Amino acid sequence: MAEGMAVRLLAFLVLGSCMVVLLDLEALAEISSNPAGQITQDLQMAVEKPPRELTPDRKDKKDKEGKKRPSDPRQSAVRKGDNLSKLPKAKLTVEYESKHGLNVYFTKFMVSLLDMFKVDQQSTEPKEREYFIIRQLSHLLNAEDIFQSFSKILVIEEDLDFAKKMVQTLNTILLTSTELFGLRSQLKTLNSQDSCSLFCNLYMSWCHSPIATVSLCFLSQNYSHACQLLQTFGDLEVTVDFLKEIDKLVQLIESPIFAYLRLQLLDVQNNQDLIKSLYGLLMLLPQSEAFKLLRYRLDCIPHYQLALMNDKQKTKSSAGDQRPFVSHLNFLDLLQHFKQVQEKHRQKAIVVKQRR
Numbered sequence: 001m002a003e004g005m006a007v008r009l010l011a012f013l014v015l016g017s018c019m020v021v022l023l024d025l026e027a028l029a030e031i032s033s034n035p036a037g038q039i040t041q042d043l044q045m046a047v048e049k050p051p052r053e054l055t056p057d058r059k060d061k062k063d064k065e066g067k068k069r070p071s072d073p074r075q076s077a078v079r080k081g082d083n084l085s086k087l088p089k090a091k092l093t094v095e096y097e098s099k100h101g102l103n104v105y106f107t108k109f110m111v112s113l114l115d116m117f118k119v120d121q122q123s124t125e126p127k128e129r130e131y132f133i134i135r136q137l138s139h140l141l142n143a144e145d146i147f148q149s150f151s152k153i154l155v156i157e158e159d160l161d162f163a164k165k166m167v168q169t170l171n172t173i174l175l176t177s178t179e180l181f182g183l184r185s186q187l188k189t190l191n192s193q194d195s196c197s198l199f200c201n202l203y204m205s206w207c208h209s210p211i212a213t214v215s216l217c218f219l220s221q222n223y224s225h226a227c228q229l230l231q232t233f234g235d236l237e238v239t240v241d242f243l244k245e246i247d248k249l250v251q252l253i254e255s256p257i258f259a260y261l262r263l264q265l266l267d268v269q270n271n272q273d274l275i276k277s278l279y280g281l282l283m284l285l286p287q288s289e290a291f292k293l294l295r296y297r298l299d300c301i302p303h304y305q306l307a308l309m310n311d312k313q314k315t316k317s318s319a320g321d322q323r324p325f326v327s328h329l330n331f332l333d334l335l336q337h338f339k340q341v342q343e344k345h346r347q348k349a350i351v352v353k354q355r356r
Contacts (some may be wrong), residue, residue, distance in 0.1 A: 110149045118162050130169055140177040144198060147174070147183065154205040160348050164208040168245065171212035175219065175252055184257070187220045189323075196325045203334055207341040211237060211245035214277070215252065218261060223273035224321070227332045228282035229338065236342060237349065238284065246281055246289040253278075254293065265301050275301065 117130055137146050150170060157163040174180050186195040187202075199220050206213045210233060217226035252258060256286070264271045265278075278298060287293040321327055 015346040017324060032355055048110065103198065105261075106145070107149055107153075109249055110146075111153055114150070114153055114157075114166070117166060118159065121165060127169065131173060134170070134173055135177050135179050138173075138177070138183075143180055143183045144186070148198065148201050149203040153200050154208065160345055163205070164345070167206055167209045167212050171206065171209065172248075174258055175215060176255075184219060187216070188260070190326050191323065193325055196329060200329065200334070203336060207338045209245065210338075210342065210343070211242070213283075213338060215249050218249075218253075218258065218277075221261075222321070222326070223271065223277055223332070225334070227273045228331070228335055230277055230284075230340075232335075232339065233284060235279075237346070243285065246285055247288070250281065250285075250290040250294045254297070259307055262297070268301060 068283065113133070120127065132147070150166070154163045154166055157166075174183065183198075186192075187199055190196050190199060199216070199222075202216060203213065206216050210229070214226050214229055217223065217229065253261065261274065263275060268275065275298070278294065280288065282291065282294050282298065285294070
């Protein structure tokens with residue numbers, strides 16, 4: 001019954017008006033909060049068991065055309081330590097639900113929702129519906145679960161162009177929506193193991209968009225890693241869309257969301273990586289309005305501190321991030337993952353150009 005309701009909700013999301021969509025999302029929140037649909041301890045134990053050898057009567061059956069039907073993904077167990085990026089979406093659903101105690105139909109709905117967004121991406125209609133649906137879901141349900149679920153699905157998304165556009169959409173919502181204030185606060189402080197895990201999970205899919213990845217580092221105050229990322233941008237293809245994303249980031253830096261970042265520019269001695277990363281963005285921009293805006297902001301940095309910055313850097317080694325949980329993050333592995341994802345995008349761009 002609940003599965004049928006989820007299917008009808010998805011149909012309404014495709015065809016319904018904004019008011020109908022809002023009512024459907026509220027109904028989805030009721031379904032997701034119902035304990036009857038949550039993962040039980042027995043189901044979680046079943047998920048963690050190693051797969052059994054299939055007997056002949058349980059092997060894949062053939063349909064009338066003689067083709068094999070795929071076996072039920074939930075019959076295949078997901079072992080601990082499996083790399084989620086290599087798992088199909090169905091296994092990812094069970095793994096994620098079992099760890100977070102989510103409703104059985106929650107991640108199913110998220111996968112279907114992304115499939116619907118993929119169809120919408122192919123049209124020329126405005127994308128306001130995507131923003132509306134994601135913001136309402138974040139308001140009605142747990143925003144962290146929403147974004148982590150999206151991120152885990154996009155990590156294994158084969159359509160790289162769609163994954164990149166979707167990450168850009170999610171990043172804009174994360175940085176601008178009032179519904180995501182709590183999530184931004186978690187990422188800003190990174191004062192717990194859960195918040196660091198949230199950052200890493202988002203980072204894995206945010207790598208589809210280089211500028212979104214840098215903005216995530218700015219939001220989480222990982223300025224040293226932002227510098228490392230910007231140094232790799234010289235190997236990326238600088239397109240018009242790429243420059244537009246930098247332009248949007250510069251506009252966001254001037255917004256209230258990043259007020260703390262602008263205030264940190266006054267403390268030059270302890271925020272040298274932040275200043276370098278902003279200058280890196282400045283060097284990537286052509287001399288446009290965004291270039292002037294960012295240059296004016298950097299001109300506000302106290303010049304007497306800039307003059308002393310090099311001398312102090314020679315006598316004082318960098319102490320690194322002082323936050324205890326952040327110091328345990330392996331940024332080298334994250335950087336390597338970023339390079340691998342961007343290499344996939346580069347290879348796909350080469351294939352597309354060869355086909356033309």
